[in-house]
Amino acid sequence: MPKFLVNEDGSLGARNDAHCVSIEHKLGIKASPTAVLQFGDHGGAIGTLVGEENRGLEYMFIMMNSARFSVGMQGIAVSERAYQQAVNFARERVQSRPVDGSAREAVTIIHHPDVKRMLMTMRSLIEVARAVAYVAAAACDTAHQHADDAVRKQSEAFYEFMVPVVKGWSTELSIDVTSLGVQVHGGMGFIEETGAAQHYRDARILPIYEGTTAIQANDLVGRKTVRDGGAVARGICAQIAGTEAALGQHGGAAFTAVQAQLAKGRAALEAAVAFVVANAKSDPNAVFAGSVPYLKLCGIVFSGWQLGRAMLAADAKRGEDPSFHDAKISTAHFFAEHILSQASGLRDAIVAGAAPVNALSEAQF
């Protein structure tokens, strides 16, 4: 909708009835002004038809899918900035002697196990979100470019399933990662000059705009899982089982541990898919009470899957750069034990947790 109308001869026409009435005061992303626009309060605003009549919703969804994927990438990007800053701080800040008595003086905090846990949580969440997003992006390319029609269709279905996961999972975890970034800084994290809090504030919008996490989760449950009877979801689970087999063949402690957690995670996801498909029509309140946990379960299990693949690739290339590839393998192992292990709890929330979600009447809140 233009601010000024354009005359037939191309010259500048009348002022349109579209006005900016204020600039929002926001929690974060302050360098990206958001305006309140008012249309038609002084006689009527004139809009311009984009494309063909009655195809607006279809066009909007092409834009929305792209925007949702991009917001997921924003989550990964802001998380990466928070991580790099936290690592730099942890390398410099001296506080407390080591718990193992290895030094008589205070050491830099990167030597404390809990600081390492926070940094590993940040690092692994960023790596998994990036891997899941890139696999989704590759499927999008294949869906557009592959010569085989069947492969194009299969890739399209996979990509469509992944979009709400990339958007919802990468942005929800960006809040955890940027919050940990503040925590690594201790009191300095709460002080604006440090810059850690800015990432936390900037991340907070990401699970809201371009559709809140619940809206992504509703899409994942309704259009992406129930509509095809869980076919795409189960197809992904079959691919995950293939990665489990490859991890098992490799052997080695870290590989076996990741395989075990991935198998449990996949079983949890299969149970959740079966529950969602079986109950969506007969008891939608029960299914949608667990829609966000379902999205998170997909995020966690797909993440474990991609890190399983990454650790196999890292092992194959280990000789090229042992330090880099060993770090990949350790990051995958950490993710499996600390985060992928949460999958069975999410399954329980989805399959058995609906009754208490829906128990209270409006008056009881």
Ligand SMILES: Cc1cc2nc3c(=O)[nH]c(=O)nc-3n(C[C@H](O)[C@H](O)[C@H](O)COP(=O)(O)OP(=O)(O)OC[C@H]3O[C@@H](n4cnc5c(N)ncnc54)[C@H](O)[C@@H]3O)c2cc1C
């Ligand atoms: C900084 C900023 C920039 C923005 N930029 C744009 C822009 O450029 N263009 C644009 O069009 N919009 C923009 N928006 C709007 C943004 O997309 C919406 O705020 C967002 O989609 C959430 O919608 P809502 O505010 O109406 O929240 P509501 O829909 O009112 O949601 C409130 C709560 O209810 C939950 N909820 C609502 N419906 C359901 C449901 N069916 N199932 C389960 N839970 C539900 C939500 O998850 C949320 O927790 C912007 C917003 C902000 C803050």
